[in-house]
Structure formats: C-alpha cells, structure tokens
Amino acid sequence: MQITFLGTSSGVPTRSRNVSSVALRLPQRAEVWLFDCGEGTQHQLLRSELKSSQIRRIFVTHMHGDHIYGLMGLLASCGLAGSTERMDIYGPADLDDYLRAGKRYSQTNFSYPVQIHAVQPGIIYEDEEFIVSCRMLKHRVPAFGYRVEEKDRPGRFDVKKATALGIPAGPIYGLLKRGETVTLPDGRQINGSELCGEPEMGRKVVYCTDTVYCDNAVELAKDADVLIHEATFAHQDAQLAFERLHSTSTMAAQVAHLAGVKQLIMTHFSPRYAPGNAIMLDDLLEEARAIFPKTKLAYDFLSYDVPRRLPNEMTQTNA
Template sequence: MQITFLGTSSGVPTRSRNVSSIALRLPQRAEVWLLDCGEGTQHQVLHSEIKISQITRIFITHMHGDHIFGLMGLLASCGLAGNPNRIDIYGPPGLDDYLRACGRYSQTHFSYPIKVHTVQPGLLFEDEEFRVRCGPLKHRVPAFGYRIEEKDRPGHFDADQAAALGIPFGPLYGKLKRGEQITLPDGRKVQGRDLCGPTQVGRKLAYCTDTIYCDEAVELAAGVDVLIHEATFAHQDAALAYQRLHSTSTMAAQVALAAQVQQLIMTHFSPRYAPGNALELGDLLAEARAIFPHTEMAYDFLTYEISRHPNTGGDRRGTAALADLTHR
C-alpha cells in the first residue's frame, strides 16, 4: 500500500505545489484509488509512477474547487487511456449534479461506466480485502473524511509441519490456512492456528481535509497507521483557521495524539508560508512535532510505503508501522 502526494497546496497551486490530490496504490490488485482531484491532477499523474488506467475509485472530500476542478479532465483522460473498468466516485451531495453539468455543457461522453455514490457517514465500500468508511468533518460546506482499512490476513501457513503431522494435501490445507480446526481419520484434532504464523494485521489510513479540529476526525482516525491531515495555518494564525474552518499545524498534531495514530503526515499548506516569509513551513513542522513527534510534512510527489506487520499483541508505535520516505 503506497501513498503518493500529487498536490499539497491549499486553495491555489504554487510553483512547487499543486492543489489537493493523493493517490493510493494497491499493487496486489493493480488498482489506484484517488483521494480528491484538484485542478491539474492528471498532469501530476503523468509526472509520477501512477498509471491512469489503473484508477478505479475516487473519493472526494467536499465540493470546493481546489478538490474537484481536476475531476472532469481526469475522467475524460481515463477514457482516452483505454480504461476498461468502471470508476466509482464517492463524494458529498451535489457531486453527481456537478459532473452531469460538466458533461452536458462540454459535450463530454465517457466510453466506460462511471458510478457516483453520494456518501453518508458510515461504511461506504467493502470487499474481501478492504473496507472504506467516512465521517463528517467541520468546514464551510459539507465535508467528509475517509478511513481505508485493509483486512487482516492469516499468518504464513507451515505446510512442512502439516505434512509431518500426516495431513494429506488437499482441501484440509485450506481449512487450516483459515485457522479452522480439522479432525483427521484417526481422530486427531488439529487447530489451524497452530500451523500458522502471527496474523498479518491490515494497514489503515485516514484522510481528513478540509476541517478545523473536531472530535469526528479523532474518531475516524483512531488507531490508524497513517493519518493525513490538513495543516493550512501556523499556530499563531489560529484566528484565520477558526474564521475559515481550517486546521493549524497544532490542531493536526492534536488529532493525531488523541487518535493514537502511528504517523501523521500534514498537507494542504497555505502559500503564505513560502520560503523567505516571516513564518515558513519548517515552523509548522516544529509546532506539530512539539505535540506529536511522529509527524512529517508532505510535498508533491512524496511517496510513503505502509508495510504490513505481524500482530505482536503490543504497541506498534515507531516499529512495524513506520514507512519509508523517498523524494523523487
């Protein structure tokens, strides 16, 4: 599970940062899921390792332009790229009407099916590997955060040990791999869990933007491996944050601390903190780390790999949940 930041600025793009979009690569199923799709997202994809043809789901937090203005262009490009699959789009009320109006006035017709899901707090999607939930945030328009959970997997099955016990190869191995108990012809009972290594705990990601500090964000992010949270303003500009219903760096850190996450990555930064100004982004990072040390600051094309980890029954902080940062 790999995160790629395609845009990390708030409101407007800058020379070094595009507006909001994040790609989540799921190599085990050759899929890419997008979180928000600000203007220019498809250009950012072209400069990354993301394959536009693999995009299958897009999650939109709210209807402000810096989070949706790239959606129509990207969807049109997906059709030209020969995307053979349906794309499911999740977002707040009005998103379907917006896309229909864009298509009507631009005479854009898609060569593949698109399904728009109007979200409500709770479970949005679930299959054998993943579940996705959303929760309300506090912003000037209806806004939602998303939580993506990978389901736990059984530990490695010891086939050699099974053979040593005289268990015939076949359907019984499948039951043992699932942790079930079997009974052999001679009456012996074998517990599948005794032949499997530690459970591989599923990875968990939460994405909260745009929002001011709220209990709903803490609930949504509880215990995740990675929390991606907006940090539009520095702490000393908290008055602006309250006025515009955005977060400061310290608010993002407080959410991470209260939710007991493993790693916080801040994004959605105001251009007012560009290099050479009285306050710079390094100051926001220092503010956040004073509250929550496991904090990083996103930049465009930052990738973050979340590795699976065994269930050791203890605190995972700072060990298996950590990911590798690489700068292209």
Template structure:
C-alpha cells in the same frame, strides 16, 4: 500500500505545490485509489511513476473547487486513453449532479462505466482485502474523512507440519490457511492458527481534509499507521483557522496524539507561508512536532510506503 502526494497546497496552486490530491497505490492488485482531485491532478499523475490505467476508485472529501476541479478532466482523459475498466467514485451528495452537468455541457461521453456512490458516515466500501469507512468532519460545507483498513492476513501455512499431523490434503487446507477451526474426519479438531506463522496485521490509512479540529477526526484516525491531516494555518493564525473552519499545524498534531497514530503527514498548506512571509512551512512542522514528534511535512510527489505490521502467533 504506497501513498503519493499529487497536490499539497490549499485553495490555489503555487509554483511548487498543486492543489489537493493523494494517490494510494495497491501493488498487490495493480490498483490506484485517488483521494480528491484538484485542478491539474492529471498532469501531476503524468509527472509521477503512477499508471493512470490502474485507477479504479476515487474518493472525494467535499465539493470545494480545489478538491474537484480536476475530476472531469481526469475522467475524460481516461476515456480517450482507452481506459478498459470502470471507475467507482465516492463522495458527498451533489457530486453526481455536478458530474452529470459537466458531461452534459461539455458534450463528453465516457467509453467506460462510471459509478458514483453518495457516501454517508459509516462503511463506504468493502472487499476481501479492504474496508473503507468515512466520518463527517467540520467544514463550511459537508466534508468527509476516509479510513482505509487492510484486513488481517494469516501467516504462511506450514505444509510440512500439516502432513506430519496426518491431515488429508484438499479443501481442508484452504480453511486452515485462513486460520479457521476444522473438524477432521477422525474426530480431531485442528486450529488453523497453529499451522500458520506470523500474522500480518492489516495497515490503516486515514485522510482528513478539510476540517477544523473535531472529535470525529480523532475517532476516524484511531491507531492508524498513517494519518494525513490538513494543516492550512500556523498556530498564531488560529483565529483565521476557526473562522474558515480549517486546521492549524497544532490542531493536526493534537488529532494525531489523541488518536495514537504512528505517523502524521501534514498537508494542504496556505500559500501565505511562502518565502516572503515571516513564517515558513518549517515553522508549521516545528509546531506540530512539539506536540506529536513523528510528524512529516508533505510535498508534491512525496511517496511513502506504509510498512507491514507483524504480530507473532500466540500458539
């Protein structure tokens, strides 16, 4: 699981930062999942090492322009490039009619299937390897945070030990590899975990923007390996943050601390903290680190690979 930031500015792009979009690359299945798609996202993809042909799922937090204005252009370009597989899009109510209107008035016809899923708090998607859930955050319009959880995987199967125990090969081995309990024909009970090495604990990635500080963000981010959280404003501009229902750097850090996450990546910065302002983004980083030391400042094209978690088998 590798995160790549394609846009880290809020509201409008700047010379060095595009508006919101984050890609999650899943190399084990040659897929890319996109979170938000601000204007210019497809240009950012072209400037990165990502392959647009691997795009399979897009998760939209809310319908403000700096999070969706790049979506229609990206989808149209995928069609013109001969995107062979379908794309599933997840987002709040209103996303489907928005896309339908865009296709109607631009006379765009997709050459590949697109499915739009309207999300509600709870489970959004699940397959054999991952679950995706969402929670409603606190913003001026309905906005959702997303949590991606990789399912735990049993460690490497000890084939030699299985043979030494006289376990006959066949479908039984598949069950044991999954850590299941198996009843052998001779009456013995074998615990699959006894034949597997170190368990690979699933990684957890959480994406929260746009929102002011709220309890649902803490709930969503519980014990995440990586939390991406907006930090639009500096602490001294907290009043503005409350008025506009955005977070300060300290709010993001408080969420990370309360949720006991491993790493906080702050993003979605107001352009006001540019070179001409008395406060810089380094000041926002220092504010966050005073509360949650393991905080990093995101920038466009920053990539971070979420390391695997390992837990020794108790048997």
C-alpha cells in the same frame, strides 16, 4: 500500501505545489485509489510513477474547486485512453449533479462504467481485503474524512508441519490457512491457526481535509498507521483557521496525539508560508512536532510506504 502526494497546496496551486490529491497504491491488486482530484491532477499523475489506468476508486472529501476541478478532465482522459474498467467515485450528494453537468455541457460520454456513490457516515465500501468508512468533518460545506482499513490476515501457513501431520494437500489447506478448524477423514480435528505463523495486522490510513479541529477527526483516526491531515495555517494564524474552518499545524498534531496514530503527515498548506516569508513550513513542522514528534511535511510526489506492524505491536495495541 504506498501513499503518493500529487498536490499539497490549499486553495490555489503554486510553482512547487499543486492543489489537493493523494493516491493510495495497492500493489497486491494492481490498483490505485485516489483521494480528491484538484485541477491538474492528471498532469501530476503523468509526472509520477503511478498509472491512471489502475485507478479504480476516487474518494472526494467535499465540493470545493481545489478538490474537484481535475475530476472531469481525468475521467474524460481515461476514456480517451481506452479504459474499459469500471470506476467507482464516492463523495457528497452534489457530486453526481456536478459530473452530470460536466458531461452534458462538454458533450463527453465515458466509454467505461462510472458509478457515483453519495456517502453517509459509516462504512461505504468493503471487500475481502479492505473496509472504507467516513465521518463528517467541520468545514463551510459538507466535508468527509475517509479511513481505509486493511483486514487482518492469517500468518504464513506451515506446509511442512501440515505434511508431517499427514494432512492431505488440496482444498483443505485453504480452510486451514484461514485459521478454520477442520475434521480430517480419520476423525482428527485440526485447528488451522496452530499451523499458521503470527497473523499480519491490517494497516490503517486516514485522510482528513478540509476541517477545523473536531472530535470526528479524532474518532476516524483512532490507532491509524498514517494520518494525513490538513494544516493550512500556522498556530499564530489560528483566528484565520477558525474563521475559515481549516486546521492549524497544532490542531493536526492534537488530532494525531489524541487518536494515538503512528505517523502524521501534514498537507494542504497555505501559499502564505512560502520560502522567504516571515513564517515558513519548517515553522509549522516545529509547532506540530512539539505536540506530536512523529510528524512529516508532505510535498508533491512524496511517496510513503505504510509499514506492517510487528506481532509485538499487535499485542500492545490489543492490550
């Protein structure tokens, strides 16, 4: 799992930061999942190592322009490029009306299937490898945070040990690899988990924007490997944050601390903290690290590989 930030500014783009979009690359299935799609996202994709042809799912947090103005253009371009793969898009109920209007007034027809899913708090997608869930955040319009959980996987199957036990190769290996107990033709019962190494714990990535501090963000981020959280304002501008229902750097850090995450990456910064101003982004980083030391500042095209947890970390987590 690799996270790439395609836009890290709030409200409007700047010379160095585009508006909101984050890509989650899943190399094991050659897919990209996109979170928000602000204006210019497709240009950012062209400047990155990501392939728009691999985008299969797009998760929209809310209907403000800096999070959705690039969506119609991206979908149209994918069609013009000859894409035939289905695209699933998740977001607030108004998202379907927005895209229908865009298609109607621009006379655009997608050459591939596009499925819109109006989300509600809870699990919104699940397959054999991943679970995606969402919760309501606290903003001026309905806004959702998203949590992507990779399912735990059995450890590496020991073929030599299986052969030494006289277990015949074939479909039975698949059952044992999944940790199931199998009865052999000679009557022996073999527990597959005894033939596998330490299980691989699934990773968890959480995306929270736009929101002021809220308990739902903490619950969504519980035990996450990476929390991507907005930090629009510095701590001294907290009054603005409460008025506009955005987070400060210290609010983001508090969510990370209370949720017990492994890494916080802050994004969605106000342009007011540009270099040379009285308060700069390094000040926001210092504020956050005073509460949660494992904090990074996102910037456009930052890539972050989500590390797997070691077996001893699994034990600590489950203790």
